Amino acid sequence: MHNSAPLDVGLSCATHLARVPGALLDCVSDDLSLLLAHHGVRDIEEPFSVDWRFDLQEGSPEGPARVLLPVADLEERIAARTGLLLTWHAAQDAVGAVRDWADHLAAGRPVLVVGDAHHLPWLPYHGREHMDHGFVVDGAHGSLRHPQDLVLDVTDPYDNATRWGACAPLSTTITLADLAPALDGGRWGVLQKVQDIPREKEDPSASECLTENLLALRPAVKNNTYKQFCESLDERSPASWDHYSLQTWLLARSRALHSRWLTARARELSEFERNGESLPALFDAHVAEPWKRAAQSCYLASRRTAAGKGAPPSARESLERAAASEAEFADALFRHFL
Known part of the structure; x- marks a missing residue:
């Protein structure tokens, strides 16, 4: 576009907000989900819900353990499934x-x-609070001769309760001048069709997806990664509790989202029933619910320690129970079905 050209474009991504599972995704993944909807992808939830992983970010062994959520290769996996690749720019x-x-x-x-x-x-x-946050710019109005005066349309599908109030899905506007401070050190990306990425078959079976998940989880179970995740918690440190509050929040959302995928594909997964209980019900009981309780307990511990009080002993116990429960459940699935 010529730099002097007037700009008046609005792509109205807000029409897709109701489709985005914003309450179960982090703030970048829900934006990516919104972009997939805009580009005509039918199922914008499955690319984020199908994978069940427990990988830790590599780094200093003395630092706090950090779970890789969303999965490390999410963008490449989405590209393989949809033919759309997110490319990032500083x-x-x-x-x-x-x-x-x-x-x-x-x-x-x-x-x-x-x-x-x-x-x-x-x-x-x-x-x-300073923290990275994702949103979608889906319109711009004004003149590129005076870019600071441009009015930008913003759609933000993020849905979360914070200590200062709720983040709720919305559309709003902001001038570039007002947005500029937030962009310092930031990044942006767009989805584009990529022809040279081999596409997976359109609809792999639920059983194939579950088998892939279990094979990916096996090293974490065998190598005691779940236990390592818990061991770097420092109960005396408010910063450590803040870290684990975020990590368990990510895990709780990830597991709740995967539970929805299991429920949607339950008919195909009937072979994984045990003692008359369906796989989604078992996953909820042994994985999703324990992480939900751990996230609640760690958040409470982070608020108490920030106020100079001691963390309740139940917080660490809840974290360790959730990690052990998921590891044991995954191990039981290995032994029975792989």
């Missing part, structure tokens, strides 16, 4: 970024942006 400066965004918006491609939540006025984190 937001080196706001004006340069918006000139690139203008070209993508004019071509019908909304832009996924990750910036500092501290500077995003529609969030309860605004002015309170």
